[in-house]
Amino acid sequence: MMWTTTLLLLLLPQLLSSTPKHLAEGHLVDTEKSTHYKQSEEVSEDFPEAPVKEPTAAGGVRGRDTCSIPCDITVKLLRDEKHSVCGQLQQSLLAFGRSTRKLIRDVMEEQQRALDILGSQVTELMTKVQTLSSEVQRSNTEMYSVKPVQSHGRDCSDIKDTLMSVVPKIPSGIYIVHPENMDTSFEVFCEMDYMGGGWTVMQRRNDGLTDFKRSWSDYVDGFGNLAGEHWLGLKKVFHIVNQKDTRFQLHIALTSHNDITAYASYDDFHLDSETDFFSIHLGRYAGSAGDAFRGYEQEQNQDTAPFSASDVDNDGCNPFCTIENRTVESCSSQYNHTGWWFNQCGLANLNGSPDNVEQSHGHWTNILWDTWRQNGVPHTIKSVTMKIRRIVTNN
Numbered sequence: 001m002m003w004t005t006t007l008l009l010l011l012l013p014q015l016l017s018s019t020p021k022h023l024a025e026g027h028l029v030d031t032e033k034s035t036h037y038k039q040s041e042e043v044s045e046d047f048p049e050a051p052v053k054e055p056t057a058a059g060g061v062r063g064r065d066t067c068s069i070p071c072d073i074t075v076k077l078l079r080d081e082k083h084s085v086c087g088q089l090q091q092s093l094l095a096f097g098r099s100t101r102k103l104i105r106d107v108m109e110e111q112q113r114a115l116d117i118l119g120s121q122v123t124e125l126m127t128k129v130q131t132l133s134s135e136v137q138r139s140n141t142e143m144y145s146v147k148p149v150q151s152h153g154r155d156c157s158d159i160k161d162t163l164m165s166v167v168p169k170i171p172s173g174i175y176i177v178h179p180e181n182m183d184t185s186f187e188v189f190c191e192m193d194y195m196g197g198g199w200t201v202m203q204r205r206n207d208g209l210t211d212f213k214r215s216w217s218d219y220v221d222g223f224g225n226l227a228g229e230h231w232l233g234l235k236k237v238f239h240i241v242n243q244k245d246t247r248f249q250l251h252i253a254l255t256s257h258n259d260i261t262a263y264a265s266y267d268d269f270h271l272d273s274e275t276d277f278f279s280i281h282l283g284r285y286a287g288s289a290g291d292a293f294r295g296y297e298q299e300q301n302q303d304t305a306p307f308s309a310s311d312v313d314n315d316g317c318n319p320f321c322t323i324e325n326r327t328v329e330s331c332s333s334q335y336n337h338t339g340w341w342f343n344q345c346g347l348a349n350l351n352g353s354p355d356n357v358e359q360s361h362g363h364w365t366n367i368l369w370d371t372w373r374q375n376g377v378p379h380t381i382k383s384v385t386m387k388i389r390r391i392v393t394n395n
């Protein structure tokens with residue numbers, strides 16, 4: 001005990017002189033501060049302009065033997081250095097943030113400019129498309145005289161007879177007709193070039209763009225686009241062909257998918273009134289496509305048959321027919337819900353579709369004129385028109 005006290009007394013002055021001031025004042029050099037110091041030392045390598053520390057300073061904290069500079073100065077220097085490095089880091093970070101924001105802004109502005117250019121290009125293209133569309137429409141209008149020609153007549157034959165003496169060439173197109181004994185006038189497409197002209201078109205199928213799956217009332221009133229596919233309407237046709245002192249012929253022109261043409265012509269054609277479901281009456285046949293209206297056997301004969309539609313059944317299948325080993329209750333339903341003068345269903349249905357599809361969901365959808373064949377196989381028909389014209393009579 002005695003020698004320990006003596007030793008402490010001997011060492012005390014030396015201990016007091018080497019103790020850092022802040023320790024003497026009650027401060028602690030904690031591990032956090034040591035860590036800061038080490039970090040500062042490491043950072044200073046990355047920033048050459050920062051004051052370089054004498055390595056001995058570290059030793060100064062740890063051991064009194066190498067502490068040549070007073071420790072409080074060392075700590076102050078280190079703190080200053082830390083502040084300087086932190087300041088520089090902060091500046092760098094700020095600068096980096098600023099340049100990043102600028103970069104993003106620039107990229108966004110560039111993309112916006114690109115989008116603006118694309119937008120204006122799209123607008124320009126749309127304008128061009130619209131211009132082209134209106135040009136096409138205009139040329140169609142000119143080609144087919146979609147705007148009705150302001151010359152009236154009872155039907156296209158009547159108009160042709162009237163205009164023939166005053167116009168050198170009568171154009172095909174849409175005309176206004178007003179048959180005898182009818183309250184109103186309506187538009188029709190007149191073919192003025194085909195076989196001498198004067199034809200009133202009562203049906204046309206050529207591109208499949210018009211839906212022919214229609215109800216009775218549509219087939220009575222007519223539908224479609226007169227310049228393209230259409231069904232003029234049973235009522236209008238009835239009034240045209242039932243005018244006083246007139247007789248009409250019916251001409252059916254067919255084109256196959258391999259562009260072969262054929263026709264069927266009937267030298268008399270008229271319809272009964274709506275009370276009798278617009279039953280069809282046909283005269284003598286002439287042509288190259290065969291008489292599909294009458295077919296080969298009496299039960300196929302559609303001449304004098306009333307008209308049927310999907311909602312009005314006059315098809316002679318009552319309660320049903322057996323066709324190609326199939327039980328058919330409604331010919332209209334079986335033939336894709338089209339309207340026609342079906343009779344058990346018969347060999348003709350010109351309201352079928354021009355699409356080259358043999359069957360669709362068990363229905364027969366094609367344009368049917370079954371007597372027009374090649375090597376025993378019916379032609380696939382891609383277009384058809386039915387048109388009527390006055391027959392010159394002596395009385």
Ligand SMILES: [Ca+2]
Pocket residue numbers: 313314315316317318319320329330331
């Ligand atoms: Ca039936």
